[in-house]
Amino acid sequence: MVIPEAARDAIDAAIGRYPEPRAALLPALHIVQRELGCVPLEAARELAAIFAVAPVEVLELLSFYNLFRVEPGGRHRVNVCTNLPCSLRGARALLRGLEAHLGVAAGETTRDGRITLGHEECLGACAWAPMLRIDGDYHENLDLEDAKRLLDGLE
Amino acid sequence: MYPRLPHVTGYLTEHVAEDDFVTLEGYRARGGWLAAERALREMSPEDVVDQVTASGLQGRGGAGFPTGQKWSFMPSDPDGPSYLVCNADESEPGSFKDRLLLERAPHKVLEGILIGAFATRAEKTFVYVRGEYSRAADVFESAVEECRTAGILGRNALGSGFGHDVVVTRGAGAYICGEETGLLESLEGRKGMPRKKPPYPAQVGAFGRPTTVNNVETLAHVPHIVANGPEWFRGLGTEESPGTTLFGVSGHVSRPGLYELPLGTRLDEIVFEHAGGVPGGRKVKAVIPGGLSMPALPAGQLDVPMANESLRERGTFLGTGGIIVMDDTTCMVRVACVTTWFFRDESCGQCTQCREGTGWLHKLCERIERGAGEDADLDVLRDVSASMEGQTICAFADAAAWPVQGFLRHFREDFEAHVRLAKCPFPASFEL
Ligand SMILES: Cc1cc2nc3c(=O)[nH]c(=O)nc-3n(C[C@H](O)[C@H](O)[C@H](O)COP(=O)(O)O)c2cc1C
Ligand code: SF4
Numbered sequence: 001m002v003i004p005e006a007a008r009d010a011i012d013a014a015i016g017r018y019p020e021p022r023a024a025l026l027p028a029l030h031i032v033q034r035e036l037g038c039v040p041l042e043a044a045r046e047l048a049a050i051f052a053v054a055p056v057e058v059l060e061l062l063s064f065y066n067l068f069r070v071e072p073g074g075r076h077r078v079n080v081c082t083n084l085p086c087s088l089r090g091a092r093a094l095l096r097g098l099e100a101h102l103g104v105a106a107g108e109t110t111r112d113g114r115i116t117l118g119h120e121e122c123l124g125a126c127a128w129a130p131m132l133r134i135d136g137d138y139h140e141n142l143d144l145e146d147a148k149r150l151l152d153g154l155e
Numbered sequence: 156m157y158p159r160l161p162h163v164t165g166y167l168t169e170h171v172a173e174d175d176f177v178t179l180e181g182y183r184a185r186g187g188w189l190a191a192e193r194a195l196r197e198m199s200p201e202d203v204v205d206q207v208t209a210s211g212l213q214g215r216g217g218a219g220f221p222t223g224q225k226w227s228f229m230p231s232d233p234d235g236p237s238y239l240v241c242n243a244d245e246s247e248p249g250s251f252k253d254r255l256l257l258e259r260a261p262h263k264v265l266e267g268i269l270i271g272a273f274a275t276r277a278e279k280t281f282v283y284v285r286g287e288y289s290r291a292a293d294v295f296e297s298a299v300e301e302c303r304t305a306g307i308l309g310r311n312a313l314g315s316g317f318g319h320d321v322v323v324t325r326g327a328g329a330y331i332c333g334e335e336t337g338l339l340e341s342l343e344g345r346k347g348m349p350r351k352k353p354p355y356p357a358q359v360g361a362f363g364r365p366t367t368v369n370n371v372e373t374l375a376h377v378p379h380i381v382a383n384g385p386e387w388f389r390g391l392g393t394e395e396s397p398g399t400t401l402f403g404v405s406g407h408v409s410r411p412g413l414y415e416l417p418l419g420t421r422l423d424e425i426v427f428e429h430a431g432g433v434p435g436g437r438k439v440k441a442v443i444p445g446g447l448s449m450p451a452l453p454a455g456q457l458d459v460p461m462a463n464e465s466l467r468e469r470g471t472f473l474g475t476g477g478i479i480v481m482d483d484t485t486c487m488v489r490v491a492c493v494t495t496w497f498f499r500d501e502s503c504g505q506c507t508q509c510r511e512g513t514g515w516l517h518k519l520c521e522r523i524e525r526g527a528g529e530d531a532d533l534d535v536l537r538d539v540s541a542s543m544e545g546q547t548i549c550a551f552a553d554a555a556a557w558p559v560q561g562f563l564r565h566f567r568e569d570f571e572a573h574v575r576l577a578k579c580p581f582p583a584s585f586e587l
Contacts, residue, residue, distance in 0.1 A: 065326075090586070125159075
């Protein structure tokens with residue numbers, strides 16, 4: 001069993017909130033990812049058993065929804081929004097600069113396993129562009145120097 | 156200090172700067188929850204629907220459907236549970252208003268939810284918050300918890316005898332889950348693939364039951380309508396589009412941000428007076444008036460009131476009120492590349508016209524931007540985008556086609572210059 005007991009309880013509680021158990025599948029994936037850092041294949045199999053669905057149905061959700069990942073990646077996930085409002089204010093140049101600074105391309109993880117760099121679609125911070133998200137927290141109104149400093153401060 | 160406060164406030168955003176407004180106590184101290192008490196204790200569901208219908212409130216999620224009418228489609232004598240869904244998926248590029256309401260006025264949204272649920276006889280509301288808004292979802296969940304403890308939600312909501320509960324569901328990063336039936340599929344634990352309509356959600360919605368889907372901002376207007384009456388609401392905005400709305404202004408302006416203003420406020424007033432115009436002595440080239448899905452307007456057409464009836468005459472729509480401003484250094488082919496890339500990535504792939512069409516639009520724009528395009532490519536762009544309209548399961552394909560048509564209509568010269576010079580003639584434009 002890779003899904004810990006406490007997470008099982010949280011999943012059971014989520015199931016109780018919906019008229020049909022299957023509706024708790026997305027909440028369950030969030031719970032597992034919070035607990036394990038990703039949703040490994042073994043966890044997907046266990047979820048399929050809990051929800052009495054075919055494993056492939058869980059895998060389909062993992063590939064459809066961008067926020068779920070099957071591998072842990074770096075210790076920190078840094079995503080730069082590159083949609084139009086941010087791009088107009090230099091987001092793509094910022095992403096290029098960070099790629100050069102870290103020595104990785106978007107989508108890759110630094111060799112020390114510290115950071116996975118990526119881009120993201122509009123995050124609803126358009127007026128404070130450019131911006132990036134580090135592990136779920138927004139950092140807005142950045143220039144390249146601010147952004148480098150932020151990343152250098154990550155463990 | 157919260158960094159994202161609106162520059163101009165009205166009834167929707169009054170008090171959002173005050174930190175305790177997010178608490179039940181703070182909301183009550185400013186008159187909150189009185190409208191719901193009145194609705195649930197003194198009015199019938201029909202009365203509430205009539206008031207909202209009379210107010211002329213239109214949905215703020217992008218389609219502008221009359222809210223009262225939508226509510227009237229719900230069965231008055233259901234043979235089982237009915238549901239309300241609050242659409243908090245806000246993913247339209249250029250839109251960031253629902254996030255402010257969720258984070259800074261959660262009780263106001265909840266009060267609108269309770270009144271809407273009462274009016275549509277819904278026993279539960281599912282609030283579907285996009286996964287990236289985890290902070291907003293946390294704030295909102297605390298407000299729900301406070302309301303349960305205080306008896307505002309529960310078996311006997313506000314002591315009225317009406318039973319209601321609210322469940323917060325987090326999305327997981329898919330734009331298409333903002334489309335109401337894609338949302339319902341996702342809520343049920345599936346991929347967010349939109350459903351064929353009919354049946355409409357009021358007939359067969361969440362979990363096979365009658366369901367109303369409303370946007371966050373739409374519901375936030377409701378307590379004010381119940382408190383002040385439909386006449387008051389009609390006194391703001393235009394005859395056809397009453398009330399205020401939250402305009403989000405981004406891109407090349409001096410004061411990007413949120414502005415709560417009456418519908419019908421002129422676009423040039425918003426861009427130049429409120430948002431301070433384009434910085435650095437440059438000029439406006441183009442403005443997208445309602446989020447990335449809506450056709451852009453050229454600088455000469457900004458003298459238009461921001462309401463659907465007037466924007467329609469200019470070939471565009473209010474959408475979500477996300478105003479994206481581009482200055483005269485901007486290459487519109489690059490803008491088209493960014494736009495088509497987004498839609499290509501987010502198509503759910505069920506319909507051929509959409510899946511293939513979004514790919515083609517992007518490929519053609521890229522080729523033209525690289526300087527490898529031909530004259531005929533412009534016609535192909537036009538034809539492909541035309542073939543995507545009105546053909547598909549959901550309006551996503553139209554939303555992907557419209558902006559391209561807008562770029563070609565008003566900025567064709569930019570495309571032609573790329574072909575003629577075999578390179579991008581805008582070296583100072585934003586980087587791709
Ligand atoms: C591709 C697509 C994306 C949409 N995204 C959203 C969204 O993020 N939020 C929203 O409220 N409505 C969105 N809508 C509109 C919804 O389908 C629906 O009309 C709306 O939630 C109804 O609420 P309203 O009547 O209160 O506006 C989207 C529609 C389409 C076609
Ligand atoms: S129009 Fe596009 S997004 Fe909508 S259902 Fe068809 S393929 Fe999916």
